[in-house]
Amino acid sequence: MPGSMARTAGCVALLHLSLLVLLAVQAWPLGGLPHAVCHWDCAWYERIAVGGYAPHPVTNPADFGQASWAFFPLYPLLVRAVMAATGMGADGAGFAINVALFPVLALLAAAYMRQKDESGADGLFRVVLFVILPTGFWYRLPYTESLYGVLLLSTTMAMARGWTMAAALLAAGLCLTRPTGLFCIVTIALFHMFAPRLAGPTERTPPDRLTRWVEGAVLVLAGAVGLALFIFFLDRLVGDGLAFGHVQVAWGHRFLTPVVWIYEGFTHRRTLDLAIAAIGEIALIWWGFRIRWVMESSILLVTFLLASSTGLVSIHRYVLANPFANMLIAILACRLPRRWRPWVVVLCLGLDVVFADSWLHGRRFLV
Numbered sequence: 001m002p003g004s005m006a007r008t009a010g011c012v013a014l015l016h017l018s019l020l021v022l023l024a025v026q027a028w029p030l031g032g033l034p035h036a037v038c039h040w041d042c043a044w045y046e047r048i049a050v051g052g053y054a055p056h057p058v059t060n061p062a063d064f065g066q067a068s069w070a071f072f073p074l075y076p077l078l079v080r081a082v083m084a085a086t087g088m089g090a091d092g093a094g095f096a097i098n099v100a101l102f103p104v105l106a107l108l109a110a111a112y113m114r115q116k117d118e119s120g121a122d123g124l125f126r127v128v129l130f131v132i133l134p135t136g137f138w139y140r141l142p143y144t145e146s147l148y149g150v151l152l153l154s155t156t157m158a159m160a161r162g163w164t165m166a167a168a169l170l171a172a173g174l175c176l177t178r179p180t181g182l183f184c185i186v187t188i189a190l191f192h193m194f195a196p197r198l199a200g201p202t203e204r205t206p207p208d209r210l211t212r213w214v215e216g217a218v219l220v221l222a223g224a225v226g227l228a229l230f231i232f233f234l235d236r237l238v239g240d241g242l243a244f245g246h247v248q249v250a251w252g253h254r255f256l257t258p259v260v261w262i263y264e265g266f267t268h269r270r271t272l273d274l275a276i277a278a279i280g281e282i283a284l285i286w287w288g289f290r291i292r293w294v295m296e297s298s299i300l301l302v303t304f305l306l307a308s309s310t311g312l313v314s315i316h317r318y319v320l321a322n323p324f325a326n327m328l329i330a331i332l333a334c335r336l337p338r339r340w341r342p343w344v345v346v347l348c349l350g351l352d353v354v355f356a357d358s359w360l361h362g363r364r365f366l367v
Contacts, residue, residue, distance in 0.1 A: 033095065034092040041143060042143060045075055053069060072144075075177060079097065095142045101149075102139045104150055109130050110130070115202070126330045130326055132352060133329055134348055134354075137359070137366070138366075144178060145321045151170050151173050155167050155185070159199065171219050173226065175223040176230060179306075183306060189220045191294075192212055195295075198294045200295065256310075258309055261308055265312045271312055274313070281304055284328055284329065285300045296324040296327070303322060304318075
C-alpha cells in the first residue's frame with residue numbers, strides 16, 4: 001500500500017507539472033501565467049483580497065449593479081494571507097493556491113475511489129484521468145473550484161471515519177466558500193444519519209442511531225455557523241444579510257424551474273452549449289445513481305438543481321468541476337474497451353489545450 005500511494009502521488013505530481021508547463025507555454029505571449037488566467041470572477045476575488053468588500057455596487061455601465069457581495073469570503077481571505085506571507089501579487093497568490101491544492105484534491109479523489117472499489121482495478125488509470133480530464137481544467141484556475149473540492153471531499157471522508165469535529169471545521173469552511181456548501185453539508189449529514197452504508201467509503205462500523213443523529217446535527221450546525229458568519233458580516237456592511245443572493249439579479253439571474261431554463265437554452269444559439277451540457281450532466285447523475293454512488297450523485301443533483309434554477313450560465317462549471325462528477329467520468333471511461341484508453345488520454349490532453357486556449361483568449365463558454 002505505501003508503494004502504491006507513492007506511485008500515485010508521483011504520477012499526480014508529474015501530470016500536474018506537465019499540464020502547468022503546457023499552460024504556461026500557452027500563456028507566455030499573453031503576459032505570463034498568473035495574469036493570463038485571471039478572467040471574470042477572478043477579478044472579483046482579487047478585488048476582495050486587496051481591498052475587502054465594497055459597501056456599494058458597481059455603477060459603471062458594463063457591470064452596473066454588480067457587487068462583491070456575491071462572492072464568498074474564504075478563498076479571497078486565503079489569497080490575502082498568501083500575499084502577506086510571500087509578497088506575491090493577488091494574481092500570483094490566487095494561482096499559487098490552486099497549484100498547491102489541486103494535487104491534494106487528486107490524491108483525496110484517488111483514496112476515495114480506491115476505498116469505494118476495494119478491488120483496486122484500474123486505480124492508477126482512474127487517477128490519471130481525474131488529473132487530465134478537461135472538466136478539471138477549472139481546478140488550475142484562480143477560482144474556488146480546487147478549494148471547494150478539497151473541503152467537500154475532506155468533509156465527506158472525515159465524517160465517514162467518525163472524525164466529527166474535523167468534519168465540522170471543514171464544513172464551516174465549505175459553507176464560507178460557496179452558497180451551495182450548506183446544501184451539500186445537509187445532504188452528507190442526512191446520509192450519515194439515515195443511510196450510513198452509503199455515506200462515503202469507510203471500514204468503520206456505523207455507530208448507533210442516536211450517535212449518528214448527534215454527529216449529523218453537529219455537522220449541519222457547523223455549516224450553518226460558517227454561512228451565518230458571512231450573513232452577519234453582510235448585514236453589518238450593507239444592511240442585508242442575504243445580499244449575496246439578492247445581488248445575483250445584476251448578473252441576469254432569476255428564479256425559474258430548471259426545465260424552463262434548459263428549454264430556453266435550446267431556443268437560443270448563445271446558450272445551446274449550456275443546454276447540451278445540462279442534459280449531459282443529468283445523464284451523468286442518473287448513471288451515478290445506477291452504479292450506487294447514491295450520496296455522491298445526490299450531492300451532484302442538489303448542486304445541479306440549485307445552479308439551474310436561476311439560469312444556465314456556468315452550469316457546466318458548477319457541476320462538472322465538482323470532484324464527484326470527475327470521479328464518475330473517470331469510472332465511466334474505465335468501462336470502455338481497454339484498447340481505447342490511449343485515445344481517451346490523447347482526447348483529454350487535446351481538449352485541455354483547446355480549453356486553455358479558449359480561456360486565455362477570453363471566450364466565455366467556459367465561464
